[in-house]
Amino acid sequence: MKFFKFACLLMLLSFFSCDDDEEPIATPTCSDGIPNGDETGVNNTxxxxxxxxxxxxxxxxxxxxxxxxxxxxxIYFFIKGKWELKRRLELVNQESIRLKELDKVKTNLFTSITHELRTPLTLILGQLELLKIGLFDSKQIxxxxxxxxxAxxxxxxVNQLLDFAKAESNFIKPKMSEQDVVSYLKDIFNSIIPLYTQKQIEYYFHSEVESLKMYFDSEKLEKVFINLLSNAWKFTPNKGKIELHIKKESSNWVVIELSDSGxxxxxxxxSKIFDRFYQVPDDGNISQDISGTGIGLALVKQLLEFHHGKIEISSVVNLGTNVTVWLPLGKKHLHEEQIIKTPNVSKNARSEGLTLLDLYSHSLRS
Structure with a gap:
């Protein structure tokens, strides 16, 4: 019996320890209690x-x-895709740098040419003014x-193109001073009144606040509203209506709404009016003398962005257009170097406004 237990234990050990390539295990067996290899000579496995x-x-x-x-x-396709993506990004980045450099060269050339044109034009206007003084014949005058x-x-x-080129190259540096925006906009609005009366346009100026102090660059903001008011005048028919409304929105914004019945x-x-050099198709009612260049609204948007402001335009065909301008209050959005104590007197912008007024008045008389 002890030998039988020993044989079974040996079989179990052989089962768990044998590798795949081992030979079959031959184990001793018992037959009627007689061990293998006894005197009978029988060997059972x-x-x-x-x-x-x-x-x-x-x-x-x-x-x-x-x-x-x-x-x-x-892994191969992942590494390959990552390498191709990196290569494409490098190509895109190189192309972007190349286009920026090309655009910078064009802007510099554009600015230089504009400067060269403005100087002789200014001299021509000065000589024409002197020439008028010495003339008495009406035909010559x-x-x-x-x-x-x-001229x-x-x-x-040329001045508009120069301003646009400066804005494109971020050359314009804001000079913000604290002023009353209500009286400021009222002065600009009143300067365009002669144009409105010539076309018998009804004009209204409304403000929900009597005065409102805020920081802005008077020269650049005047260019903005001269452009917007002149556009409203150009596209509003005779006996139409133009209205400018000012209101304070919470404590963060002043909202200026300009509407017309054009x-x-x-x-x-x-969707394209803020694209540079884009002009709304002419229906034949706008004189060539007052047709634009397609940079006015693009310049307006950039100048408002310098003020951290924004502009939206909504319109319905044959009913009119509504322009909404938001300008931020306070000075948290400004850097210290952008703030000046003395208001920036906009002689250039005012002279441009008067020039614009002369041009439009001349087109109405022609």
Whole structure:
């Protein structure tokens, strides 16, 4: 009996310790209690075949190979895609740098040419003024006035182009001073009244507050509203209506709304009006003398962005257009170097406004 227990124990040990390539185990067996190899000479064996576990089977190894090859393929395409993306980003970045440099060169050339044009135009206007003084013949005076008108028109366009070029290159530096925006806008509005009366346009100026102090660059803001008011005048028919409304929105913004009863702008054109050099298609009612260059509203938007403001325009064809301008109150949005104590007197902008007034008045008389 003890020998039988020993044989069973030996079989168990052989089962757990045998490798795949081991030979079958031959174990002693008992027959009627007589051990093998006794005097009878009979040698009985039990053949035990141990199969490999499932994770060592041939099918498992094939599966492992597929997983390895699949993983390598995924890693390869991941690294390849990442490298291609990096290469594309480098190409895009290089192209962006190249375009910026090209745009900078064009802007510098544009600014230089504009400067060169403005100087002789200013001299021509000065000589024409002197020439008018010494003339007495009405025909000659009329001819000089025509030359003066065209020179002023060209100078006005050159100044607009120069302002736009400066804004594009971020060359314009705001000079903010604390002023009353209500009286300031009222002065600008009143300067355009002669144009309104010539077309019998009803004009209204409303303000919900009597005065409102805020920081702004008077020269640049005047360019903004001269452009907006002149656009309203150009596209409003005779006996139409133009209204300017000022209100304070909470403690953070002042809102200026300019509305007119003009021909309006279609939705298709409305999405493009702030693009540089874009002009709304002419229906034939606008004189060539007062047709724009397509940079007025683009310049307006940039100058308002310098003030950390924003502009929105809504319009309905044949009903009119509404322009809304938001300007921030306070000075938290400004840097110290942008603030000046003395208001910036806008001689250039005022002279441009008077030039614009002369141009439009001349177009109505022609």
């Amino acid at each position: 039990i053949e035990i075949i141990i199969n490999p576990p499932w994770w060592k089977a041939n099918l498992a190894y094939s599966f492992y190979l597929l997983i390895f090859l699949g993983s390598m393929t995924v 009329n001819r000089v006035q025509i030359a003066e008108f065209n 002023k028109k060209l100078l006005y366009l 021909k309006g702008i279609s939705e298709e054109n409305l």
